[in-house]
Amino acid sequence: MAELELKIEKPRVRIAPSPTGPLHIGTARTALFNYLFAKRYGGVFILRIEDTDLERSKKEWEKDIMEELKWLGLEWDEGPLLEKEGYIGDFGPYRQSERREIYKKYIQKLLDEGRAYYCFCTPEELKAKRQYFMSIGQPPRYNGKCRNLTKKEIEECLVQKKPYVIRFKNPNKKVVFVDLIHGKIETDSSEFGDIVIAKDEQTPLYNLAAVIDDFEMKITHVIRGEDHIPNTPKQILLYEALGLPSPKFAHLPLILGSDRSKLSKRHGAVALKEYKKEGFLPEALINFMAFLGWNPDQDREIYSLRSLIKEFSLEKCQKSPAIFNKKKLVWYNGFYIRQKNIDKLTQLCLPYLIEAELVVPQIESKKYPPVFGADTISQIFVIKDTGEIIEFDKIKKIIAIYQERLKVLSELPELVDFFFKREIVYPKELLKWKDAEDKDILSALRKAEKVLKEIEEENWGAEFLKKVLVEEAERFKVGDRGYFLWPIRVALTGKEASAPPFKIAEILGKEKAIIRIKRAQELLKL
């Protein structure tokens, strides 16, 4: 198989989501694998919106699917050109709803050649038949009642406006195909009988629509989830009936929830946008998703989209399903946050600070704040609680000291809120280090206040503060700096855990730092 794959030239693949909900993480992974496969072999990646079911399809979901794919960096490279302003040179997706004329031809052909037929059975009849088959231990399927209707009978029904569907005349034979991941898969097509392939002469159902489109779009490799394995023989039969060549198939293992069932809403977030909103970076999502069912045979965990393209191959795909492990995603995210350039990271974080109402951008910008990761951003912000002005660079400093602590962007506000509050609230017990008594804490804080007051403004920097405070801490209690440093840190932050107090004090500034130390003293006296 290895040699075969190397010969792959300019493959054409597609991701074909139906816009019945926001982009699902499973669909995103399938898109990624298709994208990687296409790019690895210099091929084409297509987006096709499967919106034949008008009832359930919505424009808003279509928009979400496109937005999230772009956000992930999985741009499709073919489709109808978008001419609207701002989209010059951009491709739109193919939409099945816009291809009815094409389908019509094929459906008519099937009908004319007697490979498909009208069926006038009612849903109730069908349901009863299915149950009957089940009861006698056979697979539920259509019994073929309308299969041999005469022309006259059909016309009569049509004239009477009887509701109908179009069924495929199943040749009932053994269908064999070679899956690029699973190998040979055999099915007896009589298991599924005469399936419905269209609602009417120009509205194909999924299986037919996929077959027609994949042929029309010259798709060479159909890479999709394993849940489509049972559809494959149906589609192969349709290719045969239409006299078309079938593409190659590769079925990816499914992503499961922690209870080993197909990943769904009850397992937590499944929409990609929810992960985006929670503050996951596309790099982390891509890296994580790639490793769900795929692995290079090296002990390397970190891969960018670029490096994945270089390494990707279907042979290294797993056959067995993978459980979605959010902790690993979080780890990846923390890693990529730490790697991020601080300016970029700050830009990414700003929307969260704004949403938490910690700061308000002062310069109105059209693109801001709703667009995450916008290029144009305000350089000046107002701290909502105090009305003070805070510059981008100052916010950057705050984020810098939390960069290695951040796992997901959305946790930032709760980590750094004390920088943006006039008064911080915390229980007085929090000031206590080990067995320190109130008077010890008080004297530590008084000492700290005195020391801090003596520092000249121009020396007010983390390094100097550290030097001075650590020296003092050593004097205060030999062998355990905590008696001195812990209360200071709590006084400044109001938190059990935080970045080092020296860095925090530097950013807070002399005046505020001292006010907070004093406040802690008052709290102790209560």
Add this chain to the structure above:
RNA sequence: GCCCUCAUCGUCUAGUCUGGCCCAGGACGCCAGCUUCUCAAGCUGGAAACACCGGUUCGAAUCCGGUUGAGGGCACCA
């Protein structure tokens, strides 16, 4: 019920095709230690798996058969 697919640490997996180098390697998570005022990061160490039964073989995680378990599918959804 019927069909299909899958099976290595809790999880993602390397190794399986081309049996011995594997009393099974890496990563996440977990535990311990170092560092340290705290948290995080980093470093060091640790616990942790070849589903089961039988066969082939001098030798099996690897090959064969079966069992069990898990997942998916069986729509006028995709």
